[in-house]
Amino acid sequence: MENYRFVGEKILTWYQIHKRTLPWRNITNPYKIWISEVILQQTRVVQGLEYYERFIGRFPDVHTLAAADEQDVLKYWQGLGYxxxxxxxxxxxxxIETHFGGKFPEDYESLLKLKGIGEYTAAAIASFAFNHPCPVVDGNVFRFLSRLFAIEEPIDTSKGKKFFTELAGRLMDRRQAGLFNQAIMEFGALQCVPVSPDCGICTFASHCLAKMQGKVSEFPVKLNKPKTKELYLYYFLIHSGEFIFLKKREGKGIWQNLYEFPSVESEIPLSFEDLVKRTDFQALFPGNASHPAPDSETFDTSLIFKLLIKNYKHVLTHRILYADFYEVSVENTLGLEEYKKIRQSEIGEYPIHRLMQSFLEKIME
Ligand code: SF4
Known part of the structure; x- marks a missing residue:
């Protein structure tokens, strides 16, 4: 895992610049860390702040809380539920008063014995307060790690939890365990957010496998929750004289072994200007257009792309597809060698998927 030391280094650098200032940060008081973690399990940071201040104001330490009447504790918990x-x-x-002489236990195993403290909270207290090298893996960490390494192991199984916990432990800078844990959680909370993270500004942009594979929204994988994903498809009916081009879909994805026109796929909608900047678009038409100059955002193409159908919606079990179909004629077929070159009249001989079928029916009209 030495090769992945950069993860810890980058995370800590990012954290120093971007971390939020919160009352339970930069402290090593296990009691306050404990209270903040339990509150944050059921509410967002912004709302949680107010409850935290109120609770700590009334019960500033473990002795006060232990000595309080249960009704009083519940009153100060009011509004948080659970x-x-x-x-x-x-x-x-x-x-803690009775068995530990009022002193917060430091090690993970002892913490686990306390009522209501599970693996996550025990690891948070042990690392944040005592710098013990216990990985803290919350939803933010699952999401970030699964995307960074494109890990398909589901996160909602005990095997998956163990896998991610071990991975976080291997990536951890053990000398700065508490800081590392807080940094990786904050990174997931602020940068690698669940929906549409801004990968363009991400410090891991050149390392992140999910980003490179265009699969950010597919991670983390959950076993028990079917994924519904939007996918934007840009198809090209490419004419070269009397021929057109088809490709067979390989791999485990949708429409395995069915034929379709050459295409570009995206998780987000693309304008034509965005489309021509894509490397997979440029790979399709390299002999017909010049690549953008290194300092230019433009793609100079002499080709004329005629938009035949725009934003055609097609719903599958776990996906909603939106397809644009373009027609274009090329002189040079460089870039299309791996595609099947057929006469348009032969298309009926190839198995095609429903979306292609719909498109052909529409253009027949
Ligand atoms: S590149 Fe995007 S998906 Fe990958 S770690 Fe950064 S924000 Fe997350």
């Missing part, structure tokens, strides 16, 4: 968590906090505080 009252069992407040009861567990109270019970655990009393247990």
């Amino acid at each position: 009252y069992s968590r407040a009861r567990n906090l109270h019970a655990a505080a009393r247990s």
Whole structure:
């Protein structure tokens, strides 16, 4: 894993610049870290702040909480819901008083014995407060790691949780365990966000496999939740004299072994200007257009692309597809060698998918 040392280095550099200032940051008080983690399990940071300040204001340390009346604790928990968590906090505080002499246990195993403290919270307290090298893997970390390494292991199985926890542990800078954990969680929360992360400005842009594969929205993989994904397809009915071109879809994706026109796929809608900048578009028409100059955003093409159908919607079980169909005539077939060159009248001899079928029916009209 030495090769991946850059992950920790980059994450820590990013964190120093971008971290939010929060009252439970830059502290090593295990009690306050514990309270903040439990509150954040059920509410967002912005709302959680107010509850945290109020709770800590009334119960500033473990002794105060242990000595309080349960009704009082519940009152200060009001609005957060999940009252069992407040009861567990109270019970655990009393247990720390009784069994640990009022001193917060430091190690992960002892923390786990406290009521209401599970693996995640135990790891957070052990690392944030005591710098123990326990990986903290929350939804933000699952998402970031699964995208960075394009990991298809589902995150909602015990095997998947173990896998990601071990991976986070291997990436961790053990001398700065608490800082690393906070940084990687913050990175997932602010940069590698669930929907449409701004990958263009990401410090991992040149390393991230999901980004490189154009599959950011496919990660993290969940076993029990079917994925619904939008996909934008740009098809090209390319004429070269009396011939057109087809390709057979390979791999495990949709429409395996069915034929279709050469295409470009995207997770986000593309304008034509965006489309021509794509390397897969440029690979299709290299002999007919000049590549953009290194310092230019433009793609100079002499080809005329006629838009036949725009934004044609096609719904599959877990995907919603939007397809544009262009027609273009080329002189030079460089870039199309791997495609099947057929006469248009022969297309009926090839198995095609429903979307292609719909397109052909429409242009027949
Ligand atoms: S490039 Fe995008 S998907 Fe990859 S880590 Fe960065 S924000 Fe996340």
